[in-house]
Amino acid sequence: MTDTACDLSGIAEANLDHAQSPSGVLGRIWLWTLRLAGQIRRQVLSRFRPRYVARMRRLRRGTCRNCGSCCNLTFRCPFLTAESRCIIYDHRTLTCRDFPIDTKDLELTRVPCGHYFDAEPREPDRANSPD
Numbered sequence: 001m002t003d004t005a006c007d008l009s010g011i012a013e014a015n016l017d018h019a020q021s022p023s024g025v026l027g028r029i030w031l032w033t034l035r036l037a038g039q040i041r042r043q044v045l046s047r048f049r050p051r052y053v054a055r056m057r058r059l060r061r062g063t064c065r066n067c068g069s070c071c072n073l074t075f076r077c078p079f080l081t082a083e084s085r086c087i088i089y090d091h092r093t094l095t096c097r098d099f100p101i102d103t104k105d106l107e108l109t110r111v112p113c114g115h116y117f118d119a120e121p122r123e124p125d126r127a128n129s130p131d
């Protein structure tokens with residue numbers, strides 16, 4: 001599915017001003033680099049900051065629009081069908097289940113995500129401290 005062909009219904013109101021339209025080759029390279037860094041960041045958070053990820057999961061609102069944007073940030077996931085359906089959905093990885101971990105992830109999708117956050121701890125370190 002191409003970005004422009006994606007159904008835009010179900011976008012969280014908080015994400016309506018989302019815009020990912022880099023201009024020029026350098027802009028696209030920069031955004032791709034940011035998306036790659038975001039993927040690495042999610043892996044690190046899932047592995048080393050599980051309490052932060054769990055807390056953010058509780059703050060996450062909205063619903064998945066099945067747009068497939070998070071499955072296609074840098075390279076297209078091989079488990080994604082042409083209709084943007086995940087063929088291993090019930091067995092997908094933790095980082096897939098946890099997308100978006102926080103608002104930083106929301107800035108990286110090609111089209112606005114259906115999720116949003118009511119509130120967010122300022123830093124993962126604080127979020128990992130005992131309540």
Ligand code: SF4
Nearest residue numbers: 064065068070113114
């Ligand atoms: S989590 Fe968000 S970006 Fe990923 S498929 Fe669902 S709506 Fe799209």
